[in-house]
Amino acid sequence: MKIKTICNIIVTILISSGFIPTVAGVTSTPKYDGTIGVVTVAFDHGFKDQYQPMLYMKNNNMSGTVWVVTNRSTTIHPNFIPWNQLQSVYDMGFEMASHSRTHIPEGSGLSNNTLYSEIYGSKLDLQNQRFRVCGFVPPGNHVNATVISIIKNFYNYSAEKGNQNTIDYIAQSANQNGIPFVNASGVSDINPTPSSALQNFTAVKSAIDYATQTRSYLVIHFHDIVNTTSNAVLQYPSTFSLFQQTIDYLKSKSDSGLLRVETTSQALGFGLQCELAYKTSTTSLTINSISNVPWGNPVTITGRLTNSTGIGIANETISFNGTGTTNLSQAVTNGTGFFLSSGKAPNTVVSGWKVQAHFAGDSKYLNSDSTTNSYSTLTHPTVLALSIQPVTVSSGGAYKVTGALKDQVTGTLLASKTISFKGMSPIVISNAATNTSGIYVVSGLVAPNNPGAYKIQSKFAGDSLYSGSTSQVKTLTVS
Ligand SMILES: [Zn+2]
Numbered sequence: 001m002k003i004k005t006i007c008n009i010i011v012t013i014l015i016s017s018g019f020i021p022t023v024a025g026v027t028s029t030p031k032y033d034g035t036i037g038v039v040t041v042a043f044d045h046g047f048k049d050q051y052q053p054m055l056y057m058k059n060n061n062m063s064g065t066v067w068v069v070t071n072r073s074t075t076i077h078p079n080f081i082p083w084n085q086l087q088s089v090y091d092m093g094f095e096m097a098s099h100s101r102t103h104i105p106e107g108s109g110l111s112n113n114t115l116y117s118e119i120y121g122s123k124l125d126l127q128n129q130r131f132r133v134c135g136f137v138p139p140g141n142h143v144n145a146t147v148i149s150i151i152k153n154f155y156n157y158s159a160e161k162g163n164q165n166t167i168d169y170i171a172q173s174a175n176q177n178g179i180p181f182v183n184a185s186g187v188s189d190i191n192p193t194p195s196s197a198l199q200n201f202t203a204v205k206s207a208i209d210y211a212t213q214t215r216s217y218l219v220i221h222f223h224d225i226v227n228t229t230s231n232a233v234l235q236y237p238s239t240f241s242l243f244q245q246t247i248d249y250l251k252s253k254s255d256s257g258l259l260r261v262e263t264t265s266q267a268l269g270f271g272l273q274c275e276l277a278y279k280t281s282t283t284s285l286t287i288n289s290i291s292n293v294p295w296g297n298p299v300t301i302t303g304r305l306t307n308s309t310g311i312g313i314a315n316e317t318i319s320f321n322g323t324g325t326t327n328l329s330q331a332v333t334n335g336t337g338f339f340l341s342s343g344k345a346p347n348t349v350v351s352g353w354k355v356q357a358h359f360a361g362d363s364k365y366l367n368s369d370s371t372t373n374s375y376s377t378l379t380h381p382t383v384l385a386l387s388i389q390p391v392t393v394s395s396g397g398a399y400k401v402t403g404a405l406k407d408q409v410t411g412t413l414l415a416s417k418t419i420s421f422k423g424m425s426p427i428v429i430s431n432a433a434t435n436t437s438g439i440y441v442v443s444g445l446v447a448p449n450n451p452g453a454y455k456i457q458s459k460f461a462g463d464s465l466y467s468g469s470t471s472q473v474k475t476l477t478v479s
Helices: 048-059 083-091 112-128 145-154 167-177 201-214 240-255 275-279
Strands: 037-045 065-068 095-098 157-159 184-187 217-222 259-261 283-287 298-307 317-321 338-344 351-359 368-378 382-384 387-389 398-407 418-423 439-446 452-460 474-478
Touching (some): 037 048, 037 201, 037 240, 048 083, 065 083, 095 112, 112 145, 145 157, 184 240, 201 240, 201 259, 240 259, 298 351, 298 368, 317 338, 382 452, 387 474, 398 418, 398 452
Parallel strands (some): 037 065, 037 217, 037 259, 065 095
Antiparallel strands (some): 283 298, 298 338, 351 368, 382 398, 387 398
16 A cells, blocks of 8 residues: 655744753753754655665764654555664664554544554554654644644654744644644655655755754655656655755754754754653552451552553553562553552551552653552451250259361361350359360360250450350250
């Protein structure tokens, strides 16, 4: 499929020094500040015939920005530079900006899934090629409010067609959209169309001179750069000779200290290849309230890691510390930034075990810590059984009481626990202790003299680990 939407070729020169936001920690990068003209040379799409021109630029100690369509399939375009060549020019200092996955116009009612794939998916594609990415160039400058908001979530700058070359327009755009806008001026001298802005070297030179004189920021971008006019798939083609003249002219101006040639990322203060923007992405780590659990039972910690705009960050390691985290292992965030860790709570009953989650940060994101939450470990409920043996005795006859005390959480029979008894007068039964099998027995008891039904109940008062419990009320029948 041929790329139908061509990046608009419009002469737009930014004359502004106030719309570029300050990035924390950036002090020394030579970003555009209005005191000297800055020119970025951009390569639209990353075509094969742009590779030699990129090398030519590098050989003149300059680098530019490549607007990469990340689906490099020949079904999208037959003449894309392969990834390994993009990596080699990246290693020479060129910036890789996203130009979407498939170059479809994005401002006309595409589904959110498609927009996220085109805008954010293309960034992931570039990151998978180990590029640091901070810019997005919408195909054909075709945007709407949804497109702008998605770009804003994932990129530090974007580009849009400027209808009016005024400071007000630029400032308003930056205010409304929160991202710096860069406007581009296309170059094409082969079969120029009415929309070809810079159709010959005189026009290119004039634009560069204007940027120099007005100390403005200019992006000039090239499509196909060739030495033929016969190829039907060529888009806004320029001759290699025009490109060379452009670079030579930029170099002479640059060498004379009259302007700087930079990547867009560099011009906007994000570093040559976005490294400053990339490393200063802040994160936020939240931890949800933690349910209390019986001591020694699993406690579950959940929360979420997000970027500065609330988008979840996937595949990052979350660690924990605090008094309640002894058996908690590290967690890894899922595709939407959520994490979950579960581990055995301490074996004592305490109110207010502390848990704090931590994200250590990496090459992409700054570290962050959650607030400290707490949970309590609770006593285990118990179950106490009672059996009277035999249940019917003659007056003054012998009987015994027995039963077991059990941990209702674990089913464990509990040893060395004191059991007391409540009996109808005149029955009095001394306290007993459970044996190693959790069984208590009081034998050799003497039944009352008066015939009747005598109720008996056993009781465990509870201790530091176990809740108290009482047995069912049983009846001793004296005949
Ligand atoms: Zn394009």
